[in-house]
Amino acid sequence: MYSGADAAVADDGEYVRGPAPLKGVDFDALWSRAEWVLTMEGQSIDRDRTRYDQRQMVSHWDTRLAPNRFEGKRSRAWIRFEPVGEGDWQVAVAVQMQRNADLDQPSQAVTAKWEATKPNLGHAGALVYKIESGFREGAKADGAAK
Numbered sequence: 001m002y003s004g005a006d007a008a009v010a011d012d013g014e015y016v017r018g019p020a021p022l023k024g025v026d027f028d029a030l031w032s033r034a035e036w037v038l039t040m041e042g043q044s045i046d047r048d049r050t051r052y053d054q055r056q057m058v059s060h061w062d063t064r065l066a067p068n069r070f071e072g073k074r075s076r077a078w079i080r081f082e083p084v085g086e087g088d089w090q091v092a093v094a095v096q097m098q099r100n101a102d103l104d105q106p107s108q109a110v111t112a113k114w115e116a117t118k119p120n121l122g123h124a125g126a127l128v129y130k131i132e133s134g135f136r137e138g139a140k141a142d143g144a145a146k
Contacts, residue, residue, distance in 0.1 A: 008116060010078040010094035016124040017092045018132045021084040025135050030089055031057070034079050037130045043077060055081040065100065065107045072100030072112065075120060077127060093127045095120040 022030070031052065038045060038059055049058035056079065063074040075097050082090040098114040105111045 008076075008096060008098065008114075010096050010119070014094040014096070014119040014121075014124075015078075015080065015092040016094070016121055016128055017090055018128050021088045021090045022132060022135045024087045025089055026087070027055075027081065027089065030081060030091070030131070030135070033134050034081075034091075034131050037127060038077060038079075040130075041077075041127070046076075055083070057081075063109065065109060065112070067107050069101060069103050069106050070099050072102075072106055073117075074098050074100075074114065075123070077124075079127070079131070091128050091131050093124040093131070095124045095127070 034057055035045060038057070043059040043062055046058045046060045050056065057077075058079075059077040061074045061076045063072075065072040075095055078094045078096070080092040082092055084090050097117045097120050099117050100106050100112045101115045102108070102111050102113045
């Protein structure tokens with residue numbers, strides 16, 4: 001089934017979380033760190049979908065078209081900040097992936113027909129690590145888990 005540009009949302013099961021909640025972290029600092037990480041990844045924040053009051057950050061689609069069907073892809077990051085306790089936060093990231101199924105003009109963005117594919121769990125885990133590493137002592141790469 002084809003999906004529109006803004007109709008697709010990340011499912012709860014697509015989120016990757018860090019190994020343990022962050023303890024005693026200021027939310028504004030965590031939010032700023034996530035903005036910085038997305039910017040350094042070359043992604044721009046979708047200010048219409050991002051909700052500070054709901055503790056959710058969303059990037060715009062990062063689109064890469066191609067001359068052949070199913071080779072054009074796009075991705076979008078969803079970041080949730082889940083309160084665990086007073087000053088404790090769990091960072092959850094989902095990276096949606098879609099591919100262009102348009103047969104006639106696959107390199108034209110206007111006619112693209114986007115199909116959902118499996119989420120990019122590896123990239124989501126890397127984003128979790130990059131966001132949390134600024135707040136973990138020693139910043140060991142223990143990995144992120146689904």
